[in-house]
Amino acid sequence: MNFRLLTLAPIAAAALAATGAMAAPRGFTVEDLVNMERVGSPAVSPDTSRVVYTVRSTDLSKNRGHTELWMVDLRAAKPVPQRLTEHASSSTEPEWSASGDAVYFLSTRSGSSQVWRLPLAGGKAGEPVKVTDLPLDVESFRVSPLGDRVAMSVSVFRDCADLACTKQRLDAKEKDKASGKLYNRLFVRHWDTWNDGRNNVLFSAPLDASGKTSSPPVSLSGTLDGDVPSKPFGDREEFRFSPDGKSIVFAARIAGKTEAWSTNFDLYTVPAAGGAPRNLTADNPAWDTKGVYSPDGRTLAYLAMARPGFEADRYQVMLMDVASGQKRKLAADWDRSVGSLQWRADGKALIVDAEDVGQHRLFSIDTGSGKITALTDKGAIGAFDVRGDTVAYTQANLASGAQLFAMKLGAQAAQLTNLNAERLADVRWGEYEQFSFKGANGDTVYGHVMKPWNAEPGKKYPIAFLVHGGPQGSFGNGWSYRWNPQVYAGSGYATVFIDFHGSTGYGQKFTDSISGDWGGKPLEDLKKGLDAAVKKYPWLDRERSCALGASYGGYMMNWIAGNWNDGFRCLVNHDGVFDSRGMAYSTEEQWFTDWENGGAYFAVPNNHERFNPVHHVNKWKTPMLVVQGDLDFRIPTAQALSTFTALQRKGIDSQLLVFPDENHWVLKPANSVQWHHTVMNWLDRHLKQK
Numbered sequence: 001m002n003f004r005l006l007t008l009a010p011i012a013a014a015a016l017a018a019t020g021a022m023a024a025p026r027g028f029t030v031e032d033l034v035n036m037e038r039v040g041s042p043a044v045s046p047d048t049s050r051v052v053y054t055v056r057s058t059d060l061s062k063n064r065g066h067t068e069l070w071m072v073d074l075r076a077a078k079p080v081p082q083r084l085t086e087h088a089s090s091s092t093e094p095e096w097s098a099s100g101d102a103v104y105f106l107s108t109r110s111g112s113s114q115v116w117r118l119p120l121a122g123g124k125a126g127e128p129v130k131v132t133d134l135p136l137d138v139e140s141f142r143v144s145p146l147g148d149r150v151a152m153s154v155s156v157f158r159d160c161a162d163l164a165c166t167k168q169r170l171d172a173k174e175k176d177k178a179s180g181k182l183y184n185r186l187f188v189r190h191w192d193t194w195n196d197g198r199n200n201v202l203f204s205a206p207l208d209a210s211g212k213t214s215s216p217p218v219s220l221s222g223t224l225d226g227d228v229p230s231k232p233f234g235d236r237e238e239f240r241f242s243p244d245g246k247s248i249v250f251a252a253r254i255a256g257k258t259e260a261w262s263t264n265f266d267l268y269t270v271p272a273a274g275g276a277p278r279n280l281t282a283d284n285p286a287w288d289t290k291g292v293y294s295p296d297g298r299t300l301a302y303l304a305m306a307r308p309g310f311e312a313d314r315y316q317v318m319l320m321d322v323a324s325g326q327k328r329k330l331a332a333d334w335d336r337s338v339g340s341l342q343w344r345a346d347g348k349a350l351i352v353d354a355e356d357v358g359q360h361r362l363f364s365i366d367t368g369s370g371k372i373t374a375l376t377d378k379g380a381i382g383a384f385d386v387r388g389d390t391v392a393y394t395q396a397n398l399a400s401g402a403q404l405f406a407m408k409l410g411a412q413a414a415q416l417t418n419l420n421a422e423r424l425a426d427v428r429w430g431e432y433e434q435f436s437f438k439g440a441n442g443d444t445v446y447g448h449v450m451k452p453w454n455a456e457p458g459k460k461y462p463i464a465f466l467v468h469g470g471p472q473g474s475f476g477n478g479w480s481y482r483w484n485p486q487v488y489a490g491s492g493y494a495t496v497f498i499d500f501h502g503s504t505g506y507g508q509k510f511t512d513s514i515s516g517d518w519g520g521k522p523l524e525d526l527k528k529g530l531d532a533a534v535k536k537y538p539w540l541d542r543e544r545s546c547a548l549g550a551s552y553g554g555y556m557m558n559w560i561a562g563n564w565n566d567g568f569r570c571l572v573n574h575d576g577v578f579d580s581r582g583m584a585y586s587t588e589e590q591w592f593t594d595w596e597n598g599g600a601y602f603a604v605p606n607n608h609e610r611f612n613p614v615h616h617v618n619k620w621k622t623p624m625l626v627v628q629g630d631l632d633f634r635i636p637t638a639q640a641l642s643t644f645t646a647l648q649r650k651g652i653d654s655q656l657l658v659f660p661d662e663n664h665w666v667l668k669p670a671n672s673v674q675w676h677h678t679v680m681n682w683l684d685r686h687l688k689q690k
Helices: 010-019 030-035 163-175 485-490 508-512 521-536 552-563 580-586 590-596 605-609 613-619 637-649 669-687
Strands: 038-044 050-059 064-073 091-096 102-107 114-119 138-143 149-156 199-206 239-241 247-253 265-271 288-293 299-304 316-321 327-329 338-343 349-356 359-366 372-374 380-387 390-397 400-408 432-438 444-450 461-467 494-499 540-550 570-574 624-629 654-659
Touching: 030 485, 030 669, 038 091, 038 380, 038 390, 038 400, 050 091, 050 390, 050 400, 064 091, 064 102, 091 138, 102 138, 114 138, 138 239, 149 163, 149 239, 199 247, 239 288, 247 288, 265 288, 288 338, 299 338, 316 338, 338 380, 349 380, 432 521, 444 485, 444 521, 461 485, 461 521, 461 552, 461 669, 485 494, 494 521, 494 540, 521 540, 521 552, 540 552, 540 669, 552 570, 552 613, 570 669, 580 590, 580 605, 580 613, 580 637, 624 637, 624 669, 637 654, 654 669
Parallel strands: 359 380, 461 494, 461 540, 540 570, 570 624, 624 654
Antiparallel strands: 038 050, 050 064, 091 102, 102 114, 138 149, 149 199, 239 247, 247 265, 288 299, 299 316, 316 327, 338 349, 349 359, 359 372, 380 390, 390 400, 432 444, 444 494
């Protein structure tokens, strides 16, 4: 068997060798997971000599994460990371000044989220200087390539004439004893937040010689009924300056009364100093986003979907001639969906990231020929930045949280960080391997298996069968702080996880195949995938197995309960759909259920009912742990309560774990620890006890 065995990181190994003793090996724990430092947001300096990035640590006493800025000098023979900030408030979103003499960032150190400037004279950090001093929080920002202006997103009431008006209204609401909210259109709530009437609006303000804003900000997107960046997960990749700093391109979806079932984002351009936004992509009724100007400013690259209403359509790279508005597809035959894109310095290629057969890789696309060149191999790329011929990026895999890497294009990458090496030096990772099998329709389907940390030859181990959400997602060679196979490996479990029909990274046809077929081909793939794994890997104990999943994976637990009820000793259902009709009328992003079922429930009720778990409750008999975040507006709490009620009424062994302060994900450190221990206790009870 060709298992990948990961050794101790060099720094950790050296540290242990210096002590003259090596700690006894152990498995990875949830306490290890929540305490890990996390690298992110790399930003390459204009002269490509340095990389600034963020490191998030966990403050268990405050039950939250804390982020600081770090820097590494690429010119050093042995680059050593240098801490740039140290404050009780987090520092995020680093961006270099045009001259490379300072780094801009966001921080709440003054009591609200504002833009700050950190001087770096002689490579050493000075005292941060506050750049903006607004009465409201700055949500995200960008500095002009010329260093003369800052663009920033602020959440405001769009009918207010200035920022002070929004602040006054918010203060008045806090004093108002009446708590009712009156709505006349959707969204009334989104992800985990009730709509309070505000929109994210893009503003800009000039910077003076000291790098501070010198006049009140001017609204750039406020005339549009929409959010910039989008809610709930939009960020500053949705707006950028032109190279000359005179224009800004941004993405927005017009809200109106159709926002909850529309995916029609368009790209707009607006003068950076203020003016009327102009729609650049009105001809496409689907999703257009992440516009990036070429270094010479003549071409705009962006991502576009083709099918309105489908959030998991392929993101095609488009090139638009700025002068004429003429558009063309780039690498039209490359059957991958791009996540983000940046230009190479010479304007002859784009650097992009995309999922690819269980990996998440960096690629270069030649803008003339459309030729695709892979820049990375195994593992999962996170954030990346490109300056000159230098690319800095974060990369993880199934046995390592993300680390920072950098490379000159065409050369070998160098690892720049070894976060967590010492604290995890005695951890023995579960060995893992990708495998394939013939799934539904005879198609090749991929999956992964992972051994327990302490696996011994000739022994069999109980199985945690993990089912990913999305459903258009992937459970591949990456690292998760929520569903991480290494935590199960550290508890003595083998894990199996399948990228069933509907998963991403295997071509758009494969991704499309789940829509309208939630309980069909995916269930067949899960059955065949588990059988194939058990046949190939004799250390998997099929008789002792439990299936677990969240979101679509949670739906699948309910579907398995009624349609594969002899398959597992137990199930774990996190935020899963119980009743398709209830889901269709209560979820916030209506386009999702509409697309997946070929229309709204009232138009095509039979489509929604075809794979509705509620119709199979009479066949349920498998013990189930149900988990729900009460702030989950994607799959609301009533779905979990219905699931638990059905289990209890039928006398099936079951538990319900509810987090009043969590959304679709469990994010708070203490809650994550509780979640994992509850899940492991459930598995231990059904798989390890006699």
